[in-house]
Amino acid sequence: MLKNYNLILFFLLSALAFGQQKPDAKRIKITGKIFEKGTTLPLEYATVVFQDAKNPEKLNGTVTDLNGEFNFEVQSGTYNVRFEFISFKTVEFKNKTYNTNTDFGTIYLEADIAQLQGVELIAERSTVEIKLDKRVYNVGKDMMVKGGTVSDVLDNVPSVTVDPEGNVALRGNENVRILIDGKPSGLAGINIADALKLLPADAVEKVEVVTNPSARYDAEGSGGIINIILRKGKAQGLNGSFVASAGDPESYSGSASLNYRSDNFNLFSNTGYNYRTSLGNSLTNSTYFDNTGAVNNYIDERRNNERLNKGYNTNFGVELFIDKTTSWTNSLTVQNSRGENPDNVFFYNYDNARNATFTRNRFNDQRSKDFTFEYATNFTKNFKKEDHKLTIDMSFSENRENDNAIINDQILGDPSTAFTERTLNPQNQNRNLFQTDYVLPLGENSRFEAGYRGSFQKNLTDFDISALDAGGNWVRNDVYSNLLEYKENINAFYMQFGSKINKFSYFLGLRFEDSNIEVNSISANDYNTKNYNNFFPTATVNYEFSETSSMSLSYSKRINRPRGRFLNPFSTYSSRINIFRGNPDLNPAYTNSIDLGYLKRWNKVTFNTSAYVNITDDSFQFIRRESGLIADGVPVIESTPINLATELRAGFEFNINYSPFKWWKLNSNFNLFRNETKGDYRYINSVNTEVVQNFDNTATSWFTRISSKVTLPYKIDWQVNATYHAPENNAQGRRYDMTSVNLAFSKDVLKDKGTIALNVSDLFNTRKRRWETNLENITSYSEFQWRQRQINLSFTYRFNKKKNERENNRRDDGGGDDFVG
Incomplete structure (x- = not known):
């Protein structure tokens, strides 16, 4: 208003x-x-x-x-x-x-x-702000994510998608860098997808999507950067909010956000507890052929999961205003959670005529613990001249995960086939970060920036599989067990210069990163050290046709370093015939990104469109192949990442914000992309024959999302989000389409101090990943649903601030790509 x-x-x-x-x-x-x-x-x-x-x-x-x-x-x-x-x-x-x-x-x-x-209504900011160089998604006004997680938040952000396993993609590209408050965070732990499912949505203020970042940011992430900004209080005095929610399947959560601000300091705290049940399932139907091409046998795999995660997270910090130009912020973050994942799998075996032969049951009772501690400090000095600033950031974090499981396996009706195994998987990560940035305005229309970032990380993962023998002793399985040590030391320097001449502006930058990487598979006595240094140039050119119309052209060189499960030879063992294996010898992939964007604003409409090209060398590709091992008379199929020669990704997208009436807001996102890969891969199959796979493939696909928010009578808000992913071919098969719909209602109560919200995630229970795989002697069809339909009812109470209290335009990301002359 x-x-x-x-x-x-x-x-x-x-x-x-x-x-x-x-x-x-x-x-x-x-x-x-x-x-x-x-x-x-x-x-x-x-x-x-x-x-x-x-x-x-x-x-x-x-x-x-x-x-x-x-x-x-x-x-x-x-x-x-x-x-x-x-x-x-x-x-x-x-x-x-x-x-x-x-x-x-x-x-x-x-x-x-x-x-x-x-005043009852004070400047309500848009849920989605479209800018020429990035998009800002304000979480506070979105009913869809009340009582949810950060993973749910990202799945509502334009251009961003989250697959059923929690993997995040930007414009269809999973090689995306995720930051928290503008920097890598210990909250991400060892697996960023898992971390996003633990953080409550109410801890997030906004999400920034940067498709072609400047030299200020890490060069990591060929697909771009997603920056998650956590809530920090800004209003004077004591204020805050409380959120409680309950859902089906059985879920409960509560969180509190408190802030006290005076002229000399600002205290802020976010604390939450969650108890969340997620029901999931999957299936794989496989057909096995002999060397003549005739059907040999069939195996249908059925899996059910009933995941439970419970834990708390808390963040406490203080910002000291040393004087009018200097501030010092310190914060502590603790996250502690426990999880259960009973995984029940049935393997139905048939002969070549589809006659049942036997059924194997494999019950994997998995338990996990996760603890993260992080201390972060920031020092900011503003000089007399506007925008002349020095910032210093440091953070120290430790993440400890412990995943253990007892596996009971047998052929139904035949007790003599029963056996018991266990997996022990303790993981530990330490990360230290040092960063400084300096901004110097030159004249009225120019700016120079320079900085340093040192990131030092060490991970230790011990994956142990043992079988229980007849004497009751655990015997280690050396085929699937592995102790992996990962060390990453990166020192980076950057500088960039920008200027504005009338309606024309530009930003030129250069980043240098020196990388020292060690991937040591200690159990296999396999040690890999990779030392490399690279220059990463960036350039952005803007032209303003008018106050409501502008165009930009940007270029950046990016890197994607393999981490986590991409490198670890073994990390899961829930299936004996379909396994995942990491590749310790993966090399980084390099991408050249070009983006042409156009932004136009009308009275009720904001339109943003862009065409982009990403050219990647040594790109990561997941392949499925025979491992050379045999289980129950069939080859064990493993999925593993490899480096292919080249990948060309080109696309076109647009975003529209439209408010036809005061009571109706629409925003939509459409992305059409073409992905071309070239490369060959060789491996030895189960009959000791070399197989050469040609991965030359060209695929075109698209996805779209539309969100509609309507204010009904009695001030009831109704919001609907619908997402569609079109099918896509790949070199080894095809991924099928996927549709999902989310629904939410909210009503303000207690003189606008409280809000009741009801949301339904995946209304029609259709959010399933479906694909088929065609290998030389095996074809399979698979479905995977990480989480079934979820219903949440939440209540939010605010004190000393109104629902639509104006949010100050404070930069919480430590800077960015915006340049104003």
């Missing part, structure tokens, strides 16, 4: 000024900034009014942009000048003459407490 009010006033002022200007009058330039007093944060859409002192009906003026800045022209003369923003005290300069270009510097507006108490 506030935004529309100020825009309407701006257009009226502009129309009046245009109709009343004199052809021979001298035109002068008026510039300046409007900030909030006490926080030095910019006020977007604040109004600047120039009223002719002799003829009060003659008006001119403008509204401020995202950075609180204004810039316009008026006729020279005598004016009454006002700087206004709803719920803030107006600043006025009466009866002053302006004959030359005037810079008002920074105008500070003070919040009007009397007005605040009487």
